[in-house]
Amino acid sequence: MMGGVKPTLLGQYGDWGAYTASPAGKKVCFAIAKPASSVTTPPGRPRNPIFMFISTRPADKVTNEVSIIIGYPFKPGADASLEVGSTAYALYTQQDGGWIKNATEEAQAVDAMRGGQSAAVKGTSAKGTQSSDTFSLKGLSQALDRIAQDCK
Numbered sequence: 001m002m003g004g005v006k007p008t009l010l011g012q013y014g015d016w017g018a019y020t021a022s023p024a025g026k027k028v029c030f031a032i033a034k035p036a037s038s039v040t041t042p043p044g045r046p047r048n049p050i051f052m053f054i055s056t057r058p059a060d061k062v063t064n065e066v067s068i069i070i071g072y073p074f075k076p077g078a079d080a081s082l083e084v085g086s087t088a089y090a091l092y093t094q095q096d097g098g099w100i101k102n103a104t105e106e107a108q109a110v111d112a113m114r115g116g117q118s119a120a121v122k123g124t125s126a127k128g129t130q131s132s133d134t135f136s137l138k139g140l141s142q143a144l145d146r147i148a149q150d151c152k
Contacts, residue, residue, distance in 0.1 A: 005023045010150055011143070012139075013140070017033070026057065026060075031146075034051055035052075035133040035135050040130065042129065047131070053069070054066050054067075056148065066106060067099050068121050070131065071096065072131070074095070074097075080124070082109060082119060084112040085116055087109075089105050119137060121133045
């Protein structure tokens with residue numbers, strides 16, 4: 001995940017862990033969570049572990065970039081979304097990764113997540129399986145504050 005560099009836990013806040021790592025000497029900080037629940041249609045399809053990351057990479061001038069590891073290869077060209085409250089953000093997908101498609105919406109999505117209860121990631125696998133993964137947002141604000149502190 002981090003090019004063989006073991007991340008250091010800064011703290012666990014609710015359902016979110018705050019970590020730091022320095023792959024190739026460049027500091028990276030991220031908050032990470034696993035889904036609280038996952039549903040597939042058809043049900044019970046096997047998947048690899050699922051994670052949501054929110055990363056800050058000062059060397060690349062990146063702050064709070066949202067990314068999802070979905071646990072299967074996304075179907076190319078199929079819609080995927082991150083839903084927070086009543087707002088859905090379109091995701092750009094590649095292999096098993098998803099990112100917020102419109103960069104200008106990213107800060108808005110992170111703000112919504114800071115104030116929200118849960119976020120849902122919806123996608124379609126290369127085999128046509130639909131998935132919906134719900135992430136608890138409990139502790140996310142504290143985890144983001146912690147990584148902001150550590151990755152100035």
